[in-house]
Amino acid sequence: MSFNAITDVDGVLVGHHQRIGDGWATGTTVVLLPAGSTGAVDGRGGAPGTRETDLLLPENMVQQVDAICLSGGSAYGLAAADGVLRWLGSRNQGFRVGAGEHEVVPIVPAAVLFDLPRGAWGNRPTAEFGTLACSLAASGPVAQGCVGAGTGAKVGSLKGGIGTASASVDGFTVGALAAVNAAGEAVDAATGTPWAADHEVAAEFGRSWPGRPGVLPAVAPTDLNTTIGVVAVDADLSKAECRRLAVAAQDGLARAVRPAHSMFDGDTVFAVATRATPLVPADAPFGPVARAAALDHLCAAAAEVFARAVVHGVLAATSLAGLAAYRDVWPADRR
Template sequence: MSGITDVPGVLVGHHQRLGDGWATGTTVVLVPDGATGAVDQRGGAPGTRETNLLEPENLVQRVNAVCLSGGSAYGLAAADGVVRWLAERNLGFPVGSQPHQVVPIVPGAVLFDLPRSTWGNRPDADFGYAACEAASATFASGTVGAGSGAVVGSLKGGIGSASEVVGDVTVGALAAVNASGEAVDFATGRPFAADHEVDGEFGVRWPGRPGEAPSARTDLNTTIGVVACDAALSKAEARRLAVAGQDGLARAVRPAHTMFDGDTVFALATGAHELPATAGTFADGQRAAALDALCSAAARVFARAMVHGLLSATAAGGVVAYRDVWPEAF
């Protein structure tokens, strides 16, 4: 599918286990050549790794990958496998004179999907390593990777992605849709963020009829994802992309950023295209205006990614999918 890998230099890989007591997995967004990294975290229940490193005032400027995983706090172990995979290829922050003397920089976040698997079945380092092995510019959506056990409100969630071009810059997003809030108006079957559809990309006809919300749901969730672009941004500017991605999330689910969500959006900027230099006052600053346009796009593509994650998901772990409630939409 098209989406975040439309940004040159960005790859995505999944690894998951489904069935026999499993419904969980890991998704890795790889940037082998590195990218400026940032993060914005909202909601009351985060599960994260290496997010302090991404603060603008801290030393490391570029990251090698972002690890998104199911398994709640246990799933943070998946990032260890990503670090191992990168280290084997001498990719990381140099800390010595030899090529292999590097520390791979892998921020990560996890979502809560423990009820979808038998207790004790959750991602570990091997999931992260396998996701890296699978990484490419072409990847699946729906009930895969970190979206394998995801739930959005009363329905099955999943992995979704989208992209948009702003001038010379491509902006893409990937979301693991796993929100406490609902993503759909059950009176009509229309997703809340459907207004952002571009050229019929969702490939469905909204039912326009009421659907009965399934009774099974959990109040422990968390949507996690990545916004990427090929502009040259500072860490502080990249964080504005992550903030805008959270705006897209809030357009797609109601309510968003609750005490039971740990919504976390990372940003990656690969640096291929320079933004205009700011000149004059803030009011006519070209760089600020160019960045603002990228942020507006980030909100749109993240909202679209959320809808793709909802529509492409299939039932798993005892949770029905959108396509089960409104099959005529497809």
């Protein structure tokens, strides 16, 4: 069964934890990965907040990742990754550094977005957020909108949120998850149409575009933002090939948000490969060329899927902390 979610990639689990109300509007999202998954990252914004990204460079020693942590809270929110490490470590999952079964160091790259104005100062994700998100991680449908790392997100003049999508290409599954918190706009204010609406598959967005201006709220510029996310595939990719996938997913973000990758965004996309299926048969003719062509198809899909995930995040969001949601400005014109 397909859920049009990153969890359509077999073995990938997603968990959210958030706090809303009483001065809170932030959260954490964790993507748990099958053992042996490879990973890479691409950062395009001028203000990233990240952890363990250097480890993902192809030339560095560790080849596999155990989880990706996405969180609100700006740099403070990187603490959520501590909870993910502890949760994985208590289950003996990680890079083995000793003879004992428990002697492991989980590899958990992380990125954060800026949502501090949505809550009271000091209310930001802690290690407990990461632990609780891990405990709730599951396959199947993924909650979208104001959950997890998307809880306090803002996109341009509107409320942002978590979105996800997936696609099949050449027998592989490509999935994406995006926490949409951009300085730019994801919607044409003159028509209410998302910039990436033309990537829709099988009426997945569930509505007709109004074709008229909306009354957008007057929102003070934050000047600190960041869209972060993960793209996953079930192909057997190296770290360098995963990097190409992450680069392509950033193209999807640029299709969905205008402008993207500004000096005030920390746009960071992780790419992970579960390595379940060979990218090309071992005896494929013109081996290196065939492999590059197969990877290119996956990269094209990654861009499209990430763009669709951004639209889902915007449409699923609900108003919060004084930010109007898309559904408030353009009430539903359902198909």
